[in-house]
Amino acid sequence: MKGYKTVIGLEIHAELSTKSKLFCGCDTTFGQSENTAICPFCMGMPGTLPNLNKKAVELAVKAGLAFRCDIQKISSFDRKNYYYPDLPKAYQITQFFRPIALGGGLEIFDKFIPIERIHIEEDAGKLYHKGENSLADYNRCSVPLIEIVTAPKITSAKMARAFAERVSRVLSYTQVCDCKMEQGSLRVDVNVSVCPEDSNTLGTRTEIKNLNSFRAVEHAIEAEAKRQIALINGGQRVVMQTLHFDDVKGKLTVLRTKEERVDYRYFPEPDIPNIELNDEYIENIKKSLPRLPHQVEKTLVEEYSLSTQAAEQISEERATAELFEAAALSTQNIKTLTSLFITELPRIKRANNKPCLLIPQEIACLCNMVKDRKINNNAAKEIFEEMFLTGKKALELAEQKGFLISVTQGDIELAVKEVIEQNPVAVKQYVDGSQKVFGFLVGQIAKKFNGAADPVKIREILEKALNK
Ligand SMILES: [Zn+2]
Known part of the structure; x- marks a missing residue:
């Protein structure tokens, strides 16, 4: 918007891929019947004690290292006190004073966006509505999360979206989180403020909570920046508020107005000892990190002369990138290989909600058949789809379908x-x-x-x- 700049900070909540909850043994599998994955601890019964899940700590450290943060040798938990029906304990256990990771960041659009902190916390339950009744499902209570907080250095809705997408890719690559936004395992809160282009003082910010698609992140920020600029141009002031964004209607609604900061009365959690990590532990996790998306992208561009766009698309999922690279080892026909991965693979995945049965050597064989003019491009596409669905061999399918060029x-x-x-x-x-x-x-x-x-x-x- 002319004359104004938008300043954005993100808080990304990612559910950690652990089998059990953060402080108890309850199952974290998504989609179980309501209130069946609960126990006295996650229901907040008096006299129960938390028992920290070591795997959750490992995954949080992994995320911290992937985003180049400083892992803290000593971190600890605190209680954030508030009352709401989705939180039976009436406090959430989080890391407020001493988070597990500080610093770090990610490059987006050639700009470095600093991450301020990553902390571990437990999720709250879920409220849902049936007719006139509101019901509570506590299965999600105490599911482990990390919250990734950026500095307010993002300057456009598109950049915010790209940042969130990139964070999600890193978390999937490292298997820290499955990033299924439709199931709520990755959720984004955005802080938005606007100020005159030549000003260095940040405007009053508002917060939009629980965005559950990348599209919604972009659209919510655009709508909110527009709303704030209209207020200022109309002689009104922006009020500190928490908002909800309806992506279908493209509408913002006010959840609550914060005239003063809510007092959560944070204090150290007395029932959980500090997390103490040594160099060896951190070093071992560092060694276990896979290649990260930007490294894979770089390899695809440098080794196989792919365009940046093609490399970005193929490296979107780690398994796809690995399949491409494995196939590329046995064929010189990178052109056909790339085109199968860029245009055919996404189409096949969309059309068939089935697991991929492609075998790298067979993909290479298919590309070699095209290169040797044994089959044409259209035949290759059809065989590729069959290979995806059945795991059959390229030559076998070409023969079966009569695609082998044997015309004199x-x-x-x-x-x-x-x-x-x-x-x-x-x-x-x-x-x-x-x-x-x-x-x-x-x-x-x-x-x-x-x-x-x-x-x-x-x-x-x-x-x-x-x-x-
Ligand atoms: Zn439990």
């Missing part, structure tokens, strides 16, 4: 002769100088062989015949 020179010459006789008008147009009909004639000939004839050969023979 004589077969093509005969077909060319026929098509020329059957299409006198098109032939005359060609002779009169129209190049357009050439493709049409090639198509007519190819049809006779069901795509099994080499198109390059067809063109050669047709051109010769026409020029007579």
Whole structure:
């Protein structure tokens, strides 16, 4: 918006991929029947004690290292006190005074966005509504989360979206979080303020909570910046508020107005000892880190001469990037390989909600068959889809489907002769100088062989015949 700049900070909540909860043994699997994965501790019964999940600490450290944060040798938990029906204990256990990781950051659009802190905390339950009743499901109580807090250094809605997407990719690569936003395992809160372009003083900020798609992150920020600028231009002031964004309607609604800061009366959690980590522990986790998305992207560009865009798309999921690289080891035909991964693979995944059964060597074999002109490109696409769904071998499928090019020179010459006789008008147009009909004639000939004839050969023979 002209004359104003937008300043954005993000708080990203990611559920850690542990089997059990942060302080008790309850199962964290998503989608269980309401209130079946609970115990006296996560229900806040008096006299119960927390028992810290070591795997959660390991995953939080892993995330911290992946974002180049300083892992704190000593961190601790605190109680954040508030009353709400989704929180039976009436306090949330979080890390307020001493989080597990500080500093770090990520590059987005050639700009370094600093991360201020990463802390571990427990999730709250879920409220849902049936008719006139509000019901509580406590299965999510005490599910482990990390919260990643950025500095307010993001300057556009697009940049915020790209940042959140990149964080999600890093968390998936490192298997810290499954990042299923539709299930709520990754949620984003955004802080937005606007100020005159030449000003260095931040405007009053508002917070939009619980955005559960990247699209919503972008759209909510755009809508909120617009709303704030309209207020200022209308002579009003922006009030510190917490908002909700409805992505379907594109509408912001006020959840609560914070005239003063809510007092959560944070104090150290007396029932959990400090987390104390030594160098060896941190070093071992560092060694276990996989290649991160930006490193994979760089490899794809440098080793296989992919465009940045293609590399970004293929490295979106770690398994896809690994499959591409494994296949590339056994074929020189990177062009076909790339095009199968960029256009076919996403289409196949969208069309069939099935697991990928592709085998790298067979993908390479398929690309080699295209290179050796044993099959054409369209056949390769169809075989690729079958391979994805059935795990069958490329050559076997090509034979089964009759895609192997076994048409002789004589077969093509005969077909060319026929098509020329059957299409006198098109032939005359060609002779009169129209190049357009050439493709049409090639198509007519190819049809006779069901795509099994080499198109390059067809063109050669047709051109010769026409020029007579
Ligand atoms: Zn429990």
